[in-house]
Amino acid sequence: MTAQVIARCVGQPPEFWDTGDPGNRLALQLCAVCPARRDENCLVGEPDRKPFGVIRAGVAYNERGGRCPTCDCGYPVDDLPDARRQLTGCRHCRVPKLRSWDSTFMNRQAYQAKRWQTRKAKAKAAA
Numbered sequence: 001m002t003a004q005v006i007a008r009c010v011g012q013p014p015e016f017w018d019t020g021d022p023g024n025r026l027a028l029q030l031c032a033v034c035p036a037r038r039d040e041n042c043l044v045g046e047p048d049r050k051p052f053g054v055i056r057a058g059v060a061y062n063e064r065g066g067r068c069p070t071c072d073c074g075y076p077v078d079d080l081p082d083a084r085r086q087l088t089g090c091r092h093c094r095v096p097k098l099r100s101w102d103s104t105f106m107n108r109q110a111y112q113a114k115r116w117q118t119r120k121a122k123a124k125a126a127a
Contacts, residue, residue, distance in 0.1 A: 007036035007044040017055045019062065020091075024055065025074040031058035053078075 008030040016023030036043040042057040052065040060068035060076030068076040071090035
């Protein structure tokens with residue numbers, strides 16, 4: 001009598017295995033300890049000949065079918081490779097650069113000085 005292998009993904013939301021989902025880190029960890037995983041093959045479900053945009057047997061694939069590296073935080077770096085920019089970390093670790101914020105808004109001292117000048121000009125005009 002053979003024991004039936006129960007995969008760790010059974011009962012979990014299937015969206016976890018689509019790259020870009022917040023559950024990707026859990027999906028990768030479940031695949032890492034799953035008894036249904038054999039090297040880079042998964043015994044559960046239909047095998048993908050060319051997986052893209054999914055996690056299969058603990059390996060994340062981007063939208064073009066290439067392997068995604070794993071970030072230090074545990075999420076896959078699912079951005080497409082681009083020679084014009086260097087990717088540092090996953091979408092959860094990257095902080096966007098808000099250059100428009102720096103140029104649009106003044107620092108506190110400049111704001112207080114401008115506000116004081118405006119109030120002074122209004123008081124002078126009222127008098």
